[in-house]
Amino acid sequence: MAAEVRRDNFKSFWDKYAGQPNTNSMMLNNNADELEELDRADILASLPILTNKEVVDIGAGIGRFTTVLAETAKWVMSTDFIESFVSRNRERNAHLGNINYQVGDAVNLKMNDTSVDLVFTNWLMMYLSDSETVEFIHNCMRWLRPYGYVHLRESCSEPSTGRTKKNTMHDDGSTNPTHYRFSSLYINLLRSIRYRDEDGKLWRFDLHWSCSVPTYIKRQNNWRQVHWLSQKVPADLGDKETSFNELLDLFSNVWKKYQLDWDAKLDNEESVWTDKIFSTILSPESVLKNSTVFVYTPRLVSPFVHVNSFLLADQFQANVWNVETVPEYYRTSLTKANTRKDQRVRFGWNENLQSSLNYWKQRDASFDLVVATELLRSTTSEELKELTTIMTPGSRILTLEPNETGDESQLRQLISDAELKITKWKDVTADAHEAQKVYFEHHKKDGKSDNLHWFLIEIRL
Secondary structure, three states: OHHHHHHHHHHHHHHOOOOOOOHHHHHOEOOHHHOHHHHHHHHHHOOOOOOOOEEEEEOOOOOOOHHHHHHHOOEEEEEEOOHHHHHHHHHHOOOOOOEEEEEOOHHHOOOOOOOEEEEEEOOOHHHOOHHHHHHHHHHHHHHEEEEEEEEEEEEOOOOOOOOOOOOEOOOOOOOOOOOOOOHHHHHHHHHHOEEEOOOOOEEEEEEEEEEEOHHHHHHHOOOOEEEEEEEEEEOOOOOOOOOHHHHHHHHHHHHHHHHHHHHHHHOOOOOOOHHHHHOOOOOOOOOOOOOEEEEEEOOOOOOOOOOOHHHHHHHHOOEEEEEEOOHHHHHHHHHHHHHHOOOOEEEEEOOOHHHHHHHHHOOOOOEEEEEEEOOHHHOOHHHHHHHHHHEEEEEEEEEEEEEOOOOOHHHHHHHHHOOOEEEEEEEOHHHHHHHHHHHHHHOOOOOOOOOOEEEEEEEEO
16 A cells, blocks of 8 residues: 555656656756757766667657667667657657667566667666565566666766755755665676576676766766666576565665765865875876866775775866775765765765776776776786776876785785786885874774774886
């Protein structure tokens, strides 16, 4: 009964816009025309090649994306539960003969198993309850063919128009049923599901990446418009099927509490203790203005071991892409970005360095500088060597490396195996311990200096 009431509230919320089947209504923004084309281009550019592929566009509205999907794909099923939106979709795409239309709720959508190559959504799960969201992700897994993709895009932690009332079409006088969930909840859900098909084979999602939609950073100063691309792949040996109730408890309770705990510890960081260490090797003379910087921070030793990307952007007028590998720390980084509003700093989530390299190689990217913590600790010589494929000629890698014993031999061997050249090697253990002490005292956090050895290393191609 509760679920039915909530679906009614959701339907009532969107029925207000049924008589306005236009772009503003789709984006709930009075100035949507300033955003729509660029936003659509951002999303579509992130999709896999759809030639000869079959696609379902769920919550398609008036067909903002349906048109372009159908221009490439073999066939598109376009669905929405507001009839006037579907009618407008039909009108604008009447010239295309490879689209089927369906009026219906995403939660109750009926499709055959393994029938599509891409499940595409843009602002959908934030209108679903927790249980509906978990069910929907299960359904995506069922509907997809092996190695098919699901694209998701949501407003995380706040509306697409931000917390201000400027431009928004949300009505203060009515209930807004939208869930502005933490980005980490969606990452954890996608990574955790294990689904067994009718043939007994177990599947999982390989989450390729998570990142903010660029147009919303540029035009709205909003880093919390987040999208994800996942691929259905065979589960790993030893994986076990996940139950609906197990995932729902994690999604509704466990992961949310875990995120709030990390928010409390990291949201008020005014500085990073590694600032002092990197300042000894970075200077305005050594970093060209408007450089592109790749920052990698796996945070294996501690959540407080990372790079201050905002300081890099501010001191060197650099454009920074910061990779986080822990969903909860990624969410806190987006919070800082939304607070500081420095558009030169962007954050992405990837499971590991190789995943991030794949992302940037597909985009033919090149970076002038790599700044990292625990890079050698978390990678192989092959991955380190591949890192150079997204670096400009003559660029360098700066990494701050912890070590339990003080033995440098393994680190030096890794660099040698990657066919790279060490140009600076400094034991900064005393400075690191002092910087940690100052950090904890300044931020009034429980913590103390670690017992590790720390090396600051410069590597050149």
